[in-house]
Amino acid sequence: MSLFIASINSGSNGNCYYVGNQQEAVLIDAGVSCRETEKRMLKLGLSLKKVKAVFVSHEHTDHISGLVSLVKKYRMPVYITESTFKNSNPKIDAALLRSYSANDTINIGTLTVIPFQKYHDAFDPHSYTVEFAGVKVGVFTDIGAVCNRLVHHFSQCHAAFLEANYDEEMLERGGYPLALKNRIRKGNGHLSNKQAAALFMQHRPAHMSHLLLSHLSKNNNSPKIVKDLFDSIAGKVKIIIASRNKETGVYNIRHPKVSSVYTLSEAREFQLSLF
Numbered sequence: 001m002s003l004f005i006a007s008i009n010s011g012s013n014g015n016c017y018y019v020g021n022q023q024e025a026v027l028i029d030a031g032v033s034c035r036e037t038e039k040r041m042l043k044l045g046l047s048l049k050k051v052k053a054v055f056v057s058h059e060h061t062d063h064i065s066g067l068v069s070l071v072k073k074y075r076m077p078v079y080i081t082e083s084t085f086k087n088s089n090p091k092i093d094a095a096l097l098r099s100y101s102a103n104d105t106i107n108i109g110t111l112t113v114i115p116f117q118k119y120h121d122a123f124d125p126h127s128y129t130v131e132f133a134g135v136k137v138g139v140f141t142d143i144g145a146v147c148n149r150l151v152h153h154f155s156q157c158h159a160a161f162l163e164a165n166y167d168e169e170m171l172e173r174g175g176y177p178l179a180l181k182n183r184i185r186k187g188n189g190h191l192s193n194k195q196a197a198a199l200f201m202q203h204r205p206a207h208m209s210h211l212l213l214s215h216l217s218k219n220n221n222s223p224k225i226v227k228d229l230f231d232s233i234a235g236k237v238k239i240i241i242a243s244r245n246k247e248t249g250v251y252n253i254r255h256p257k258v259s260s261v262y263t264l265s266e267a268r269e270f271q272l273s274l275f
Helices: 034-044 067-074 082-086 148-154 168-173 178-185 193-203 223-231 264-273
Strands: 002-009 016-020 025-028 051-055 106-108 111-117 126-132 135-140 159-163 210-214 238-241 250-254 259-262
Touching (some): 002 135, 002 159, 016 135, 126 148, 135 148, 159 193, 210 250
Parallel strands (some): 025 051, 135 159
Antiparallel strands (some): 002 250, 106 111, 111 126
């Protein structure tokens, strides 16, 4: 029993995360064009025909810019809160819209998705966990501060996409206006590398096997800084940097403690097994 996960893209230029099993999958956000999503998933050996729903975390452009075209082509349901929909108003067939509230238990076939509220400067932002057969994956990005809800869900995950947006010194020295710097770091923006590392060190469960560090800033962070920091505290957890410019590999998250990365040929075999 496994969940297969991949970042299709991660950053202020677009966010999209894949979580699924052999029967069905969900996308968390659709901030990459339909064409680019198709291209990257094909490269990974993943099938959009198996994606049974898209979950929208909040209304910012880097999370929804590819939503309308993707949904129009593949006719997949969109799970979005009423407030997020009202403040983004995507032109989506009403028959495909599904409203949800925090802490709902949403069943997508054999997958169970639980949304919960987070701190971010959006109207009704949510993070998610996705579970199948006791294997749980979290998608935790665009987080202004670590709260008890995040700690609760993170501490249960076998794998997680976790934001590590900025290096505090790079942000302070950088050329952003003070107001923008404060937006990023004052509790409703993004998690710093140090904040993400503290959450990981203090609350990672013993069964966590993979951590995909996500939503890195182009101007206020570097993959090397993040990788060096987390490699020093990772223990047995595999650390992956989710790129702003390309997809990651497909990672096989197994229960209870055994996980592996799929090679491209293995991923294609997995895709073929779905039909």
